[in-house]
Amino acid sequence: MKRHLMNIAPVIARGGHYAMVVGDQASYLGAHVSTAHLLGKIASEVGFSVEEIFVWRKRRPSTKSKMIEEHALILQRTKR
Numbered sequence: 001m002k003r004h005l006m007n008i009a010p011v012i013a014r015g016g017h018y019a020m021v022v023g024d025q026a027s028y029l030g031a032h033v034s035t036a037h038l039l040g041k042i043a044s045e046v047g048f049s050v051e052e053i054f055v056w057r058k059r060r061p062s063t064k065s066k067m068i069e070e071h072a073l074i075l076q077r078t079k080r
Contacts, residue, residue: 001039017051017074018075020073022035024068032047040076
């Protein structure tokens with residue numbers, strides 16, 4: 001994903017926005033991984049700032065009975 005963000009950064013104008021919907025992960029060991037927050041940190045390394053993260057929907061994974069969330073990650077291009 002870092003490579004992807006690095007590749008799209010030059011085609012987004014400074015101040016422009018980029019949005020994606022990403023799902024949290026729940027491993028077989030039950031460890032919760034907040035994908036949107038991790039991607040937000042990666043995005044900040046390559047010229048984006050996190051404008052907003054919000055719950056897009058909740059879903060039930062096929063391997064677990066506990067609901068997990070999908071988040072919308074809204075980024076803003078900060079530098080060239």
